[in-house]
Amino acid sequence: MKLIQLPTQAFEQRLKQELEENPALESGKAESESLDEDYGEVYDESSDNESIAADEINIDDYLSDDETPDYRTQISNYSADDDDKKVPYAAxxxxxxxxxxxxxTINLDDEERAIAEFLVGSVDESGYIRRPLSDIVDDLAFTQNIYVDEEKVKKVxxxxxxxxxxxxxxxxxxxxxxxxxxxKPSSPSIDLAIAILEKSFDHFTKKHYDKLLQKHHISEEELKAAIGEIEKLNPKPGGAYSGNNRIVEHIVPDFSIRIVDGELELSLNGRNAPELHVSKEYTNMLEGYKNAKEKSKDQKDTVLFIKQKLDAAKWFIDAIKQRQQTLYMTMKAIMDYQKEYFLTGxxxxxxxxxxxxIADRINMDVSTVSRVAxxxxxxxxxxxxLIKDYFSEAMKNEQGEDVSTKEIKxxxxxVIRDEDKKKPLTDDSLAKILKEKGYPIxxxxxxxxxxxxxxxxxxxRKKI
Incomplete structure (x- = not known):
């Protein structure tokens, strides 16, 4: 269930971690070499309480007989185009x-630099310093042994x-x-925009345009130009640095839907279909143990260790196989359910x-579908x-038919996009319009x- 929940990039990290931690698990194609059936009888000292019974492990369970791991063939519909793409990690x-x-690059004395670094450390993800300067003055004294007044901090x-x-x-x-x-370079519209923000910020945020025209003795065109300059600004200058990093992490799609000859074609991202196999070296170690005439306690302990790693490798490969099947099955059911949308957009x-x-269609638990969505x-x-965006509740229209709340939205x-922005529609007016269109809400x-x-x-929403 944890593997199912992971998106592609996180899954690749989990895969990398498992490969590092389990030496019995390797990536890439295994050599085309089948194992002798008598590998299942490696352990022949079942009478010894310290040894492992022969039927406890069957190496054939851990390796496929050809170059393609058996779980890979279970879902052949994956996108090969993605196989060689590098992971766009955040950096x-x-x-x-x-x-x-x-x-x-700025000329500061030691005290000013210490204050500046402390202020930078107080900048939040949006780019603001939300704490009062009096608190910062206190913190500088208690944590940095820097005793200054608010004026000094304000200057820095x-x-x-x-x-x-x-x-x-x-x-x-x-x-x-x-x-x-x-x-920005000074201009009449820039200067007016600054004056509005400095002297009439409350009127501006509440869009009291008549009061702004009156207070600043300006025309509608001048106000429109000033507001245009303000609208170009970034209210969250730190927002581009997502997660406090300069580079935003990319989204790697887990599925791809294409329309081929009028039919929908679903594929699972090839990066969700890694090629894994059990280490050949580990099977050779087992063969060496099998052929040894005398088996010491150290050898038995080694074989027990090998068995544990093989079990873990087998479990992980099976878990990935189940992950692939669950992902594909769930997305296929969603695609089929919303076929009309995916064909038209x-x-x-x-x-x-x-x-x-969807859970009923694929006979799985709702929590499993939720993890995928x-x-x-x-x-x-x-x-x-995001797949969960395709889910919505139902409402009845005037004909008594179930319609998606997404359709109403x-x-x-x-309707809001096409309204007269000088006289935006109230919620009452919007409700009446929707009722006229057959949606009584x-x-x-x-x-x-x-x-x-x-x-x-x-x-x-009002504009001038």
């Missing part, structure tokens, strides 16, 4: 180190805020945006589908998607769907 220096490296903070990316080290959203604007064709629908991605002609998204349900799609309320 790069940490975000913190990236900022520290920039400090090295200005230096930290000159680092890249622009906006780093801000203590609030308005300060973050202002820092970025002040890095039209999200309105997504049928209501819950975990139990929550952590796996599928590459489709319409983009790479898609229509809601389209309550206003509170519209609000819930809107929030799930990260669409703000009507007032905050």
């Amino acid at each position: 790069g220096i940490s975000f913190n180190q990236y900022l520290i490296n920039q400090l090295n 903070l200005k230096t930290v805020q000159e680092l890249d990316p622009p906006g780093i080290g801000a203590r609030s959203l308005d300060e973050c945006l202002i820092i970025q604007l002040k890095r 039209d999200e309105r064709k997504l049928k209501p589908m819950i975990l139990k629908d 929550n952590s796996k991605y599928v590459d489709t002609p319409y983009g790479t998607k 898609k229509i809601l998204e389209t 309550a206003r509170r349900t519209v609000a819930k769907y809107r929030e799930q799609m990260d669409i703000p309320v009507a007032r905050l």
Whole structure:
């Protein structure tokens, strides 16, 4: 179950770990050499309590008779194109180190540098310093033996805020945006944008455009130009450094769906189908033990160790085989269930589908389907998607038919996208429109769907 839950990259790491820890397990093609059947009788001292009974191990169980491991043939439908691709692991220096490296180019005395490094260490993943300067002053005294006042820290903070990316080290959203604007060449729209953020940030966030026009004595066109400059800014300057690293980890799709001659074709990423076999050296060691005339206690202990490693290798290969079969079977059931969508890409064709629908089809537990859906991605002609995104609950339309909540969300998204942004539609108005389209849902349900799609309320969607 743990192997099933792992996405492709994590699975490859787990595979690497097992290969390192178990010397009886090797990757790559095994030599085409079958074993004699009498390997099952390596242990012939069953009368000895310290020895291992002959029927406890059968080497034939651990090796296939040809170059292709037997579990690999169970699922032949995997994508060979992916076999040679390198794993796009996340890499790069940490975000913190990236900022520290920039400090090295700035002329600071020892005390200023210590304060600057402490401030950099206080920057969160979004790029902000959320702690009050008074707390930082106290921490500098207690942990660094640096006794300074807030003014000194504020002065060094200005230096930290000159680092890249622009906006780093801000203590609030308005300060973050202002820092970025002040890095740009001065122009009427830039200057106005700074004035709005410095003097009317509350009116700006609440989209009280009439008050902004009045307070700053400007035209709608001037306001529109200033807002346009603000909208180009990054409210989370540290956000590009996902997980505090400069390089974001790539997604490796676990499945691929293609349309071939009007039919859907599913393949499992080839990186989920490794070639594993038991070490030939280990079987040779067993053969040596079998042929030895006298068997010492050390040899018996060695054979017991070999047996444990062979058992672990056999278990791991079987677990991978089961993982492949479960992944493929689950995704195939999902693809067949949502066939109309995968053939067209039209999200309105997504049928209501819950975990139990798929679990019943493949006679597996709901938790197993959940493990596949929550952590796996599928590459489709319409983009790479998380599998759990294809699941949704059902609602009745006016005809009494079950429709997917995703279908309703898609229509809601389209209606909001096409609304008059000078007079955005309220949730009541959206509910009425959906009812006219044959989806009788309550206003509170519209609000819930809107929030799930990260669409703000009507007032905050207003534009001039």
